Amino acid sequence: MPLKAFRGPKVWLWRWRRNPLKRRADTMEAWVLLGAWLLTLLAGVLAGLAAARSVEDGLARERVQWHPVVAHVMDKAPGSADSRSGSAGSKSGSSDSSESSGSSNGERVWARVGWTVADGSAHTGQARVPAGSKVGTPVTVWTDPQGHLVTRPATVSEAHLRSALIGGLVGLSAAAVPFVAGLVARGRLERRRMDRWDAEWARLGPQWGRMTG
DSSP, X not given: OOGGGGOOSOOTTGGGSOOTTOOHHHHHHHHHHHHHHHXXXXXXXXXXXXXXXXXXXXXXXXXXXXXXXXXXXXXXXXXXXXXXXXXXXXXXXXXXEEOOOOOSXXXXXXXXXXXXXXXXXXXXXEEEEETTOOTTOEEEEEEOTTSOEEOOOOOHHHHHHHHHHHHHHHHHHHHHHHHHHHHHHHHHHHHHHHHHHHHHHHHHHHHHHHHHO
16 A cells, blocks of 8 residues: 555644654654755855855956947948948957947948057957948947956946846755755655665564454
């Protein structure tokens, strides 16, 4: 007969109540579950807060250290001047920078641009500029302290949202570790308890059957 047939209504916190039928394995399972829930909560909250703080601090440093500079188109940009856009972006390797300018349908293309940083050194890179831009057309790009092209830094509101999302994901990931470990430990204790019950039933069942026969 399935074990579930012998189970009554679910009683909350039964492992913490005094009961002459409660075994040592039940008490151990209670402590395992309590420890797993506490570790899940602490790991999730602490890891999530730490990740969110780290992301927000990093984005704050970017807002302080990254600056817009005026670059100039070095080669005529592909396309027609009639499709000049109101903004331009840039890249160096895999980086992008956002810009501002003004035009009609917003079409942008990649073109080589050059700029000079505070120490007087010249730099070049690829930027998204209005289509048809002529040589010497000014565009605004963002650079880091080393003069490398970067993306436009996140605003304060964007930083809050990004840090909250990343913190939540990190927190859930960290919480999953003790949660799963607790489930595994509980499953092993449950199987051990079932094995003991089966062994005791195999030993006492026949005697109980003779007594009631």
